[in-house]
Amino acid sequence: MQPDNKAFQQLCRARRRSLSPTDVGLQERPRRTGPRVEGLLQTDVDVLMATGIGTYQKVETLKLTPSPRLFRKIALALRFKESEFVQCHLDLFGTAPGLSLYPDASLSVPPAYKEKVEGQRHICCVQNRRWQPVYWNAAFVELFPSGVVPDDLARWCLTSDEARDPDYGVMINWDALWGPLLVPHFVASAKAFPDDEVLQETNRLVQQDERVRSLHERGENAYIHPDGGRRPLRHGTLGPGSAELLADAPQTALGARVITIIFHPDKGQPGPDP
Structure with missing residues (x-):
């Protein structure tokens, strides 16, 4: 070319x-x-x-x-x-750059995405390259049983009891159905931005977790983004069901993702408000 x-x-x-x-x-x-x-x-x-x-x-x-x-x-x-x-x-x-021109500035996501997310009916948030939530809607808050959006989605997804607990965790069957996909996804994010000290420190901390380390050592690394996935999920207010995951990326904030979750309650469970 x-x-x-x-x-x-x-x-x-x-x-x-x-x-x-x-x-x-x-x-x-x-x-x-x-x-x-x-x-x-x-x-x-x-x-x-x-x-x-x-x-x-x-x-x-x-x-x-x-x-x-x-x-x-x-x-x-x-x-x-x-x-x-x-x-x-x-x-x-012929390729996008691997690192932003202004790495710190690229943590900022254009404010218009706040309106985009808040206007979304489904569960939706924007996270920066460090997996820190930047914007989210009310449906995203309701996903968490605690009603509190975590400051660091990587540590929440990979190490928290609220996400992983076998009896009440949001991510049902984490070790078999969520962890094997989340771990390589996060590791790929860390490798993409080797100069981001905050992201590297998060990677170091989550790798200390025995369950994360075990999955990482298995060497399964083909999964690097959540777009199109469907997995069982225990919603904070709607109960068990399945989550269909969609992802897209702001072009001016490298590594940022817009994550949309279409939640399908199990039969007999209440559905989201229209």
Whole structure:
């Protein structure tokens, strides 16, 4: 697949011309006679990237296709938006980037997702890449017998009694039907973001749990997302039934997931309100 350099070139030029030296921490250029130079010089970008003079000029004039590492440096120097970074990575390399341009900022999910989730009739929440819930609806709260949404869904799903208890846990038959799928799913999340210290610490903590460690050591790792799964579930207010799981992902928050659960009560159990 040939890289699509044209769109990247146009964006680089537009971003470079929109930034002044003082915007990026460089000294203002002394005034001189002649036409005024708008924005950053190509050599300014080299300075920001700490690369050899002339490197950026070769990229912007399409004489050099950047490596992923150089591309990230350019995107940071020119202050790409996260969406621009993702789109250009797709254009240049044919894949989405493995790490956000601004890792901490990518924990934030666009506020419009709050309205999206709250307008959903079914159980629904948005979690960031650390498996921390960001937005959820009332139906999601009712899923938990305690009526409390946990701060860390990974630790709740993988180690809590409320999730795993054989008699009253939300995830019925956790060791056979939930755990073997949840453990590789979470491990894949941790591997995808090796520089996220919070996520790595969560991974370390859950791996100390004997039941989690046993499942991890079995080496079953084909399951890395919940989309389309159906499993038995004990709803916090509606009782036992089955959960149909759907997942999609905000494009500007890498690793985030929108999880929707369509709950089907067992016969004889009350169903959700229409």
